[in-house]
Amino acid sequence: MNIQFREGTEAASPVTAKTAIADCDIHPARATRTELYPYLAKRWQHHLEVYGVHAYQGMMEGPPYPKAQPNASRRDAYPPEGGPQGSSLSFMQQQLLDPNNVQLGVLNPLNTGQGIRNHELSAALCSAINDWQIDKWTSKDKRLKASIVVGNEDGLSAAAEIRERAGDKNFVQVLLLSRNVEPLGQRRYWPIYQAAEEAGLPVGVHAFGFGGNPITPSGWPSYYIEEMVGHSQCQQSALASLVLEGVFERFPKLKMVMIEAGFGWAPSLAWRLDKVWQRLRSEVPHVKRPPSEYIREQVWWTTQPMEDPERREDLFDVIEWIGWDRLLFATDYPHWDYDEPSRVLPAGVSEANREAFYLGNARKLYGMS
């Protein structure tokens, strides 16, 4: 380890201009239920009014595990003009972008067209949300960049949506969720990776989604905390699938971003994959190199929610094992488990690593540098 400990890094006065950062996980919300209707054909407006959205879980509205806060969001993040948290650009600017000197903010819309059983509706909703991101957000604030949301269970239509948006500078990545009908390495999703690789766009895999599978390999758990902690296990299984199905081998320029599922698990998973691959590689001849090499070269992680050891410097070991060049700072605004930019890294990080963590890695990955 080569961490220099310096005193006084937290002592900056609040009036000092803050160092620029990237926030790689911001959740924009709709102010009203019908805000997407201008982007949807009449047929789908009618469908939503009459039948609603049928996800791969039973609730017509709201999540099966009730959140800890309304909309899983900060109570101080309601915009003054009304609407749910995260639905006002001006309030987002005032509460998040301006005070934290966010130079690049990556939008990851949730509750869109992903994870729903009617795949045509899924494609229509995703296309609508992509138009909406431009109109409401990225065209109005150049710091914000959008994610191409795609109908995840229909690889071909998802690839078509990516090709349609490719080259549009409003978009910096393709967005998937971690829980799908099958593990993400499966062939049905390959057209998405192929299109993303062609377009030179990273694929972000955000925690959440429903694919009809129990959210643990031993059935459905009882509590919201189990779902939340469990996102890291879902992400691990999704990443293991990507490696073992040979997705990284087949798409060597593909870049994947693991979003909002922690990163502390990454070294252990890579070690375990390497050890078992040495024994069982004859089953997966398409995985030509030790799994940890694909992971080291083609995977990034957003930071929030950062693991929180009792001794905070223990986290430095894990970051060293992953690589300081692979972490992307994120707040998860406006969600309740928001990470405050000035507090997440303890003192003792070198200036170069700090800059990479907060801004440099993101600018490079998302082609902004």
Next chain:
Amino acid sequence: MASLIAGGVDCDVHPAVPHLTSLLPYLSDYWRDQVTTRGMVDLVSQSYPARSPVTARPDWRPDTGKPGERLEDMQRHVLDPFQLSHAICNPLYGVQMVFSEDMQAAFCRALNDWLAKEWLDRDSRLRGSIVIPTQSVEKAVAEIERCAPDRRFVQVLMLVMGDTPLGKRALWPIYEAAERLDLPVGIHAGSAYHNPPTAVGWGSYHIEDYVGQAQAFQTQLTSLIVEGVFAKYPRLKMVMLESGVSWISPFLWRLHKFWRGVRMETPWVDRAPLEIVRSNIRFSLQPFDAPPDQATLIRLFDHMQSDELVLFSTDYPHWQFDGQDALPEGLPPDLVRKIMIDNPHATYPRLT
């Protein structure tokens, strides 16, 4: 390699049932007839296909039969060379996969009787785990109580992937019986395959199932802790067997953070998850899933902030290490003694 010491306890060895017909002498007339009349075949789980390289080390693989089916091999491969005082037998025969609770109960009973007669009776170093029919909690408790008077049974055994998360209240009578009878509950890698083997669905490969065991253990630890098992049964010990160990600390950092954030949802959890793990949960050493360098090893054990979490295991006959290298490189002698002797004895009260 770190120096092994004599008198250690191997907390995870796997005697193999040669075939379903090996259990016939231990089944009632009715079930013997069911097995033969219906042409039932051997219960081999996808978790451990007999010829898979993880299922047996090349030099531990017999010319005929299943790896681990002969006591003489186990003696020659681990009991003698590792100079063990005890080895705890965890049969992985696929009895958990059947769906009938009656059939499962009959097979578990036969398996436990088979273990006592064909293994425990034949080598005084061996101890056993009670395999239970979790399809029926009532029958599981009855099987624990039936076997418990034989003090050579030192543990109750469950799979990490079953029908429900392990913390679920319906299973608590099992934990009540285990605590009352001084039996830790061992949770072993493997699935009943009643649910997809990952939380994101069915993968394609055996290797994927094996890698996924670690994630299954993580979700089960969350379930056991937040449902309040250890608030209700504070003396209960649970041992994660063949779970891997390098994920433990980062997992707990995450669980601890969320518990602090949303503990209002599970107010009965009366201690921090880190404390619960340190007092009630243990992990078997193999497979040791970290790179073979001493600096990393030392950091990993330091992150645990406890020298009591890990119990020695060879995972015989599974292929986790070569030669005598059951201990990862660079463990200090004090820690070796804790792992091989003190921690197992502190965990298993019946181990005398």
